Amino acid sequence: MVAKRTPGQLRPSCKEKVYEIGWEDLPLSCPTPEMTVWNAHPRVFLPIHRSGEAVCEYCGTRYVLTDPDPDQPMPQFDNAEIEDRFRRAQQRVRNART
Numbered sequence: 001m002v003a004k005r006t007p008g009q010l011r012p013s014c015k016e017k018v019y020e021i022g023w024e025d026l027p028l029s030c031p032t033p034e035m036t037v038w039n040a041h042p043r044v045f046l047p048i049h050r051s052g053e054a055v056c057e058y059c060g061t062r063y064v065l066t067d068p069d070p071d072q073p074m075p076q077f078d079n080a081e082i083e084d085r086f087r088r089a090q091q092r093v094r095n096a097r098t
Helices: 080-097
Strands: 018-021 028-030 044-046 053-055 062-065
Touching: none
Parallel strands: 018 062
Antiparallel strands: 028 044, 053 062
């Protein structure tokens, strides 16, 4: 017999998970292409490049954008805003090294 649940007792399945995302993984969607999607919520794109963190409104999964290696080549982006943020993140890492 399945116990009945009242509203508010159900918790999102990914609520406690945190994923580190690299710049090469942008644009970021939840669920990510690597996740099983047959039982997931609709795919939504998250603007993680703006603040460095994003939380999916559907499942509560938290994504954290890691700083890029300042010596790595820039991944191929088709978004000027993401390219600019990538360059600034690389510069921030370079400045922290000195």
